[in-house]
Amino acid sequence: MTLPGTGAATLEQATGRTDADAVDATLAASGDAHAFERLYRAHLGRVSSLVRRMLSDDDTDDVIQDVFVRAWQKLGTFRGESAFGTWLHRLAVNVILGRRETLGIRRQRHLDGDMALESVPSRRTTPEISMDFEAAIARLPNGARQVFVLHDVEGYRHEEIATMLGLATGTSKSQLHRARMALRRHLER
Amino acid sequence: MSDQWTDRLSEYLDDELPPDERAALETHLRHCTACGAALADLKRIVTRARGLEDRLPDRDLWPGIAARIGANSGEARAIDLGAERARRRWSFSLPQLAAAGLALMALSGGSVWLLQPHGNVPLAAHPAAPTMPVLAVGNSAASLRARAAGQSYAAAVSDLERVLQQNRGRLNSTTVQVIERNLATIDSAIAQAQRALDADSANVYLNSHLAETRQRKLELLRQAAALVSSAS
Amino acid sequence: MFVTLASGALAALAFLQQIDTTVTAQQGQRLVVDSYGGEIAVKTWGRNAVRVEADPPARAEVQVSSSSAAVSVRSEGRRGPPASIDYTITVPTWMGLDLTGVYSDVKVDGVRGPITVQTVQGEVDVAGGEGTVSLRSVQGAVKLRGARGRIDVHSVNDEVRVSESSGEITAETVNGDVALERVDATSLNATTVNGDLGYDGPIRNGGRYILSTHNGDITLAASESASATIMVSTFSGDFESDFAVPLKETRKGRRFSFTLGGGSAQVSLESFQGTIHLVRPGHGNRDDGDDRHDRDDDDSNR
Numbered sequence: 193m194t195l196p197g198t199g200a201a202t203l204e205q206a207t208g209r210t211d212a213d214a215v216d217a218t219l220a221a222s223g224d225a226h227a228f229e230r231l232y233r234a235h236l237g238r239v240s241s242l243v244r245r246m247l248s249d250d251d252t253d254d255v256i257q258d259v260f261v262r263a264w265q266k267l268g269t270f271r272g273e274s275a276f277g278t279w280l281h282r283l284a285v286n287v288i289l290g291r292r293e294t295l296g297i298r299r300q301r302h303l304d305g306d307m308a309l310e311s312v313p314s315r316r317t318t319p320e321i322s323m324d325f326e327a328a329i330a331r332l333p334n335g336a337r338q339v340f341v342l343h344d345v346e347g348y349r350h351e352e353i354a355t356m357l358g359l360a361t362g363t364s365k366s367q368l369h370r371a372r373m374a375l376r377r378h379l380e381r
Numbered sequence: 382m383s384d385q386w387t388d389r390l391s392e393y394l395d396d397e398l399p400p401d402e403r404a405a406l407e408t409h410l411r412h413c414t415a416c417g418a419a420l421a422d423l424k425r426i427v428t429r430a431r432g433l434e435d436r437l438p439d440r441d442l443w444p445g446i447a448a449r450i451g452a453n454s455g456e457a458r459a460i461d462l463g464a465e466r467a468r469r470r471w472s473f474s475l476p477q478l479a480a481a482g483l484a485l486m487a488l489s490g491g492s493v494w495l496l497q498p499h500g501n502v503p504l505a506a507h508p509a510a511p512t513m514p515v516l517a518v519g520n521s522a523a524s525l526r527a528r529a530a531g532q533s534y535a536a537a538v539s540d541l542e543r544v545l546q547q548n549r550g551r552l553n554s555t556t557v558q559v560i561e562r563n564l565a566t567i568d569s570a571i572a573q574a575q576r577a578l579d580a581d582s583a584n585v586y587l588n589s590h591l592a593e594t595r596q597r598k599l600e601l602l603r604q605a606a607a608l609v610s611s612a613s
Numbered sequence: 614m615f616v617t618l619a620s621g622a623l624a625a626l627a628f629l630q631q632i633d634t635t636v637t638a639q640q641g642q643r644l645v646v647d648s649y650g651g652e653i654a655v656k657t658w659g660r661n662a663v664r665v666e667a668d669p670p671a672r673a674e675v676q677v678s679s680s681s682a683a684v685s686v687r688s689e690g691r692r693g694p695p696a697s698i699d700y701t702i703t704v705p706t707w708m709g710l711d712l713t714g715v716y717s718d719v720k721v722d723g724v725r726g727p728i729t730v731q732t733v734q735g736e737v738d739v740a741g742g743e744g745t746v747s748l749r750s751v752q753g754a755v756k757l758r759g760a761r762g763r764i765d766v767h768s769v770n771d772e773v774r775v776s777e778s779s780g781e782i783t784a785e786t787v788n789g790d791v792a793l794e795r796v797d798a799t800s801l802n803a804t805t806v807n808g809d810l811g812y813d814g815p816i817r818n819g820g821r822y823i824l825s826t827h828n829g830d831i832t833l834a835a836s837e838s839a840s841a842t843i844m845v846s847t848f849s850g851d852f853e854s855d856f857a858v859p860l861k862e863t864r865k866g867r868r869f870s871f872t873l874g875g876g877s878a879q880v881s882l883e884s885f886q887g888t889i890h891l892v893r894p895g896h897g898n899r900d901d902g903d904d905r906h907d908r909d910d911d912d913s914n915r
Contacts, residue, residue, distance in 0.1 A: 212583045225447065230583055232443060237435030244436045253438050257445050264450045325429055326436070344430035350397075369391035376422040553716070556733055559752045559770045563787045570806050570827040574885060577848045586846035586868045590885060594827065597787065597806060601769060604751065608715075608733060 213276035221267040228267075232260055235277055239284050245329055245341045246288045255291055259284045281346070285356050289338075328375050339364050340371035386413065390420050394427065541602035548609040560605045567598045632667040634677045636684055643709040643726075647687040650697030650716035657706045657723035657741075664703040670696050683711070709744075718753070727762075736771075742778075754789070772808070790829070798822065805829060809887070813894060816841050818877040825883040833882060834894040840874035843891070846883040854891040 213234065219227035239259050244252045263283055270279050329337060329345075338357060342348045343364075348356070350364040357364070386409050392398050393406050410416055549557050574591040581587060638661050646653050658664075663684045665677050673696035674689045688698050697716065704710070709726035712719050718735040721728060727744040730737050736753040739746070742760035749755070754771040757764065760778040767773070772789035775782060779797035784804075791803045796814040801822040803810050809829040816822065816839045824831050835841065835856070845852050846868045858871045882889045 212585055215585055215588065216583075225450065228450070229443060229447070232446065234583075236442075237437055240438050241433070241436045253440070253442060256438055257442050257449065260442075260446045261449045264446075326433070340430070344427050345433055347431075365392060365397070366388075369388065372391055372423050372426050373387075373419075375426050376419070553734070556751065559734075563769050566788050566807050570885070573827070574848075577885075584868070586883065587848060590825070590827070590846075590848075590883060593804070593825065594806065597785075597804075601787065604769070608751070 214272055217267060217270055217272070217276045220264070221270065228260075228264055231263075231276065231280075235280050238277065239280065242281065242284050242341065242346060243288060245326070245345060246285075246338055247291075255288060258291070259287045262287050282356075285342070289356065325375075332371050332374055336367045336371035336374065339367040340375075343368050344372070386416050387419055390416065390423055394420065394423050537599060538602060541599070541606045544606045544609060545602070551609055552605075556608070560601065563601060564598065567594060567601065570594050571598065632665060632669065632675050632677075635662050635664040636677060636679050637661060638663045638684060638705050638708060639681075640707065642679075642681070643683045643711050644702065644704050645683045645685040645711040646700065646702065646713065647685070648698065648700065648712070648714035648717045649688065649695035650714065651699040652718045652720065653712050653714060654699070654701045655710060655712070655719075655721045655724060656701070656703050657708075658703050659705075661705050663705075663708070666701040667698050669698045672696065673698060728760075755786075773805075791824075815839075816878045816880065818875075820878040822878060822880040823883070824881070826887055827885045828887060829884060830887040830890065831882050831884050832890040832892055833880070834892050835873060836894050838874065839878070840876060841878040841880045842870060842872050842876040843880040843882065844868070844870040845889050846881070847885065847887070847889060849886045850884045851888045852891075853888060855893045856891060858891070 213231060216224075216227040216231050220231060236256075240252070240256050243255045243259065247255060259280075263280055266283060270276065329340065332340060335357075339353055339359075342353045342356070343350065350361045350368070353359070354361045354364045359367070386406065389398060389402065389406055393403065398406065410420065545560070552560075571591065571594050574587060574594055578584065578587040578591055640661075644655070644663060665675070665686055667675050667688075669675050669688060675698065676685070676687050676689065678685045686700065686702065688696060704724065706723060706725050708724065710721060710724055710728045710730070712721075712728075712730045712732075714732045714735060716734045717732045719730045719732055719737045719739070721730070721739040721741055724739075724741040725743045728739060728742040728746045728748070730739065730748045730750075732749070732753060733751045734753060735750055737748045737750050737755045737757075739748060739756070739760070740758045742757065742762070742764070744762045745765075746757065746760045746762060747765040748757060749765075749767045750771070751769045752771060753768060754774070755766045755768045756774045757766055757778060758776050760775075760780070762780045764775065764778060764780050764782045764784075766775060766782075766784045768786040768789055770788045771786065772792065773784045773786045774792045774794070775784055775796055776792075776794040777796070779799075781800045782793070782796065782798045783802045784791045784793065785802075786805045786808060788807045789805060790808040791805050791810045793801070793803060793812045793814060796812065797817070798812070798814060799817050799820050801812065801820070801824070803812065803823065804825045806827045807829065808826060809831070810824045810826050811832040812822065812824060813832075813834040816835055818840055822833075822841075824833060833843075835843075843858075856873070858873075882891075
């Protein structure tokens with residue numbers, strides 16, 4: 193099992209990061225904004241990536257800010273039992289999902305179902321592969337996209353994803369499969 | 382397109398199939414090129430997903446966050462040791478000593494450690510009042526107590542230095558010299574640690590070393606002040 | 614002159630050049646000495662009594678009093694500055710000590726009870742101590758031998774040396790070395806700012822050992838059977854080891870850790886700009902480089 197979002201990072205780097213995070217989280221919990229800024233800079237990449245892929249709309253900067261502001265407010269509840277990055281990530285997911293639910297109107301902009309994906313032509317004729325891939329993820333239906341991002345990009349397990357999204361584990365698995373198959377079809381173009 | 386085999390490919394890839402279904406699928410894969418191709422594609426997708434780079438925002442979002450959490454970065458104060466007292470930013474951390482089971486550095490009882498953006502002041506000078514936040518290490522209840530305590534490292538240092546300054550005549554001159562010399566030793570160590578930290582602010586060792594060295598200064602000042610008050 | 618006093622009585626022995634007073638001592642009493650200058654020398658005997666010998670100047674008055682908690686010795690200067698008085702005090706072995714002075718040197722030999730010593734300009738040299746042992750000087754070396762328990766030794770401007778002692782040890786100074794020889798610490802906090810640190814003693818399973826200096830070297834002796842996780846932190850210093858240790862830099866800035874044996878004890882060696890040495894036992898925790906040549910002889914033992 194890979195660590196959430198480790199990607200290219202080694203375990204050693206993660207461990208080293210954990211020390212500094214624990215220190216800064218403690219400081220920030222009692223008002224040290226400089227320490228919080230360090231945490232922000234250290235974790236911005238992961239939070240920003242998560243927000244932008246989960247939401248795929250244009251107000252992601254606001255949501256990223258919301259995540260960190262909420263994290264600042266909730267620092268007192270961080271007990272250090274998990275790594276700060278893990279805690280922050282879960283908090284980010286909550287903020288993202290909470291926003292999605294309150295923005296019922298925006299939701300209708302996203303088409304649900306595989307039909308949406310098949311109706312959109314491939315954007316580029318000479319693809320830069322990763323942008324094409326990111327664009328393809330953005331075109332996934334909401335539910336499938338979120339499961340895909342949480343599972344394949346961020347490394348959560350289906351049990352965790354099911355809890356976070358309020359789904360049955362089986363639904364999480366089938367949504368993941370839909371996402372992967374849709375991406376496969378899109379990439380063939 | 383969906384059939385009982387392709388529907389299972391993701392679970393197979395993620396090693397989530399029960400053994401009997403797994404065996405059945407592997408048997409199927411041996412002679413189904415379409416499924417084999419699909420599986421290969423799925424693997425590629427998963428691999429690519431895991432390797433995705435971070436996507437950063439286009440602009441620096443920190444000022445907006447800082448404004449919302451009430452931390453005005455413009456107010457960050459910094460002190461230089463020179464005669465001009467130029468200001469520079471600094472930061473300060475403590476290791477998770479609590480997690481390690483060691484006692485935290487206590488200032489005036491309880492688990493309160495206070496920080497302030499103040500440099501090193503010679504015995505004769507009176508430093509400006511600090512405005513950095515109170516820091517507490519420990520659980521939430523202790524944090525709240527610490528905030529309520531509201532004293533700062535700088536205030537403690539300046540109080541003690543004032544006591545010493547006003548009463549140094551009560552102490553033997555040799556003792557005064559010894560104390561001043563050792564305060565200077567500690568101040569020099571603080572300055573070196575601070576400079577090192579400026580270049581590497583997330584360094585856990587440097588942060589804790591600076592904190593501990595500041596604590597040594599405070600303890601020495603306290604000791605000196607206690608001597609003064611008991612001298613007759 | 615020998616005077617034996619009952620509890621609660623006060624003996625004021627003024628105007629005498631030579632004081633020699635013995636009072637009975639009861640279990641539970643401590644010796645409390647409040648001195649200004651001179652030497653306080655405490656030794657022991659088999660009697661349940663406290664003998665105070667002193668040679669105060671005429672203008673000083675030595676008071677020896679006794680309460681249920683303590684036998685107290687203090688001097689009052691009747692006029693002029695406080696006097697410098699040398700005391701020789703003999704106590705029962707079990708008696709705890711509470712000795713305070715300003716320009717006082719303190720020597721203790723043989724006491725097996727708790728000992729607290731505070732002086733400003735004076736050396737502290739204690740052989741003994743059990744339970745809580747707390748020795749403090751500002752300007753003066755602090756030396757302790759043969760103590761057991763919770764040990765707290767502090768100087769400011771001079772060295773701290775602890776030997777043949779055991780227990781939970783805190784040893785601190787600012788301008789001086791901290792040397793711990795043949796010491797069995799279950800926990801250790803040894804710090805200085807301008808000075809070297811040396812620990813030569815067993816590293817106990819589950820123990821915590823912190824050796825921290827700013828401007829100085831650290832020498833830690835560890836045996837082959839030591840079980841310790843060792844964290845080395847330095848800003849611009851070096852690390853040298855008698856052992857072949859696998860080093861993993863976990864951060865830039867010279868902070869790394871490694872494990873000996875099962876990694877049971879937690880050891881933190883921190884020097885801002887000195888050299889951190891990990892040596893085999895008996896290979897010197899002094900800062901003279903000559904000891905290092907001896908290590909070559911033991912290479913065959915690796």
